[in-house]
Amino acid sequence: MVDNMGKVKVFRCRICGDPYIGSEAPMHCPFCGAPQRFFVKAQDWNPDEFNVKLSEISKKNLEAALQLELDNASFYDCAKNKAQKAGDNYSLAKFKALMKVEREHASAISKFLKISSPELKKQACNADSKVNSKEGWEREGRAIKSYSKFRDEATEQRLKEFFGALVEIETDHLDLHSEYFK
């Protein structure tokens, strides 16, 4: 037996619900990007986390958020493919990670709406990764604006928290794209 047995644990992210194995909770969720404070030990997970009775306005806002996430995920998917074609490995990694995170957001939103996460549609983008970063920056800005509004309009504490976390995560993405404008 190795002497570091029992050093890793199972955690769960309260924003996307996904499990994570590690010695401690990660700084950012590898699936949805949520900061560390949203992690709980798997034993402490509340199985009703996504089982929220939705107000009319939150249902409408979640549906709008779902479209936004799917749209951004397909945009990043296109940007990733262009970067791959151009042999730009950094942009490939960046857009691939963003695509996965936005897909995860779409899937978390679908859990609240109690539907299965829709497939991505094809989306156009530029051949130039710098241009796509600029568009990504604009898209993230719009997402932050919408989610701040959705957070403020939510009457359910859980949805205030959820939209608030999305605002934080998309702000990290905005920061990432700003590498070209500094």
Ligand SMILES: [Fe+2]
């Ligand atoms: Fe997460």
Ligand SMILES: [Fe+2]
């Ligand atoms: Fe997102």
